[in-house]
Amino acid sequence: MPYPPTPQHPWPISFTATCIRATLYILLIAGMAQGAYLEGLHFPEVRFSERGFTELAQSAVLLSASLLLLYTRQVLKVLPTVTLLMFAFTFSSFIREQDYWLDMVARHTWKAIVALIVFPTLFWVIRERKRFVDEFRHYVNSFSFGLFAAGVLTTYVFSRLYGRSAFWEAVLEESYIRTFKDAAEEIIELLGYTLILIAVIELTLLARRWYLARR
Numbered sequence: 590m591p592y593p594p595t596p597q598h599p600w601p602i603s604f605t606a607t608c609i610r611a612t613l614y615i616l617l618i619a620g621m622a623q624g625a626y627l628e629g630l631h632f633p634e635v636r637f638s639e640r641g642f643t644e645l646a647q648s649a650v651l652l653s654a655s656l657l658l659l660y661t662r663q664v665l666k667v668l669p670t671v672t673l674l675m676f677a678f679t680f681s682s683f684i685r686e687q688d689y690w691l692d693m694v695a696r697h698t699w700k701a702i703v704a705l706i707v708f709p710t711l712f713w714v715i716r717e718r719k720r721f722v723d724e725f726r727h728y729v730n731s732f733s734f735g736l737f738a739a740g741v742l743t744t745y746v747f748s749r750l751y752g753r754s755a756f757w758e759a760v761l762e763e764s765y766i767r768t769f770k771d772a773a774e775e776i777i778e779l780l781g782y783t784l785i786l787i788a789v790i791e792l793t794l795l796a797r798r799w800y801l802a803r804r
Contacts (some may be wrong), residue, residue: 621646621783625776637771639689643779650782651683654789656685661789667796670714670721671728673794675737676709679785686764731795736788748774 606712628635628642635641655676662672681703684691691698714721750756752774758765 593644605705617787618783621779622776625772625779629772637768637775643775644686646778647775647782650684650779650786651679651686652784654786655680655683655784656795657789661793661796665793665796665800667799668724668728668792670717671724672792673710674714674721675789677706679789681706682782728792731792733788733791733795736784736791740781740784740786740788742781743784744778748777748781751777 623648628637629724632641637643655742658676658679660675661667662669684699684702684706691702693795725786752770754767755772756774757770
């Protein structure tokens with residue numbers, strides 16, 4: 590499938606559009622931080638639990654990213670193999686965030702659902718590996734890919750290490766309370782998920798430009 594992002598087909602973004610998008614992303618991240626602050630300040634009974642703002646915001650961000658990826662794949666029909674793999678990742682993460690509720694149905698329910706999403710997706714991507722490599726070559730040099738990688742590293746590497754109980758026990762010593770650890774880990778996770786959402790938004794905007802160019 591041909592794509593326009595070549596030296597012969599540049600797609601510059603205007604300075605005004607860049608400033609507007611940057612402002613909106615700043616407001617989005619600031620809103621997440623403020624929401625977590627208000628959760629800790631006014632809702633001590635649910636803060637940083639499955640019913641608190643931070644956990645619900647994580648689910649909303651992951652679901653939004655998943656729906657945008659479906660739109661990019663099914664409607665715009667751009668990078669279908671890459672977006673399918675990204676969708677499997679974000680939607681599996683969304684399912685993982687519902688483990689508390691799904692375990693009420695049966696233990697490890699979320700794992701079964703994730704397996705039903707991940708294994709068929711991996712099978713398809715491996716089967717279409719040549720197409721995937723070609724699509725990935727176009728995506729890897731984009732701003733979206735850099736943000737997506739940063740979001741994954743923030744959520745699945747840094748937040749896990751930063752949120753270790755041993756780390757916070759060493760820092761707080763006899764003042765250690767689990768709430769500190771939960772707040773640190775969950776808020777960093779929210780930041781990482783938000784970066785992933787911004788990356789997907791950027792991908793969708795790029796895909797729309799490619800879609801319009803094909804038309």
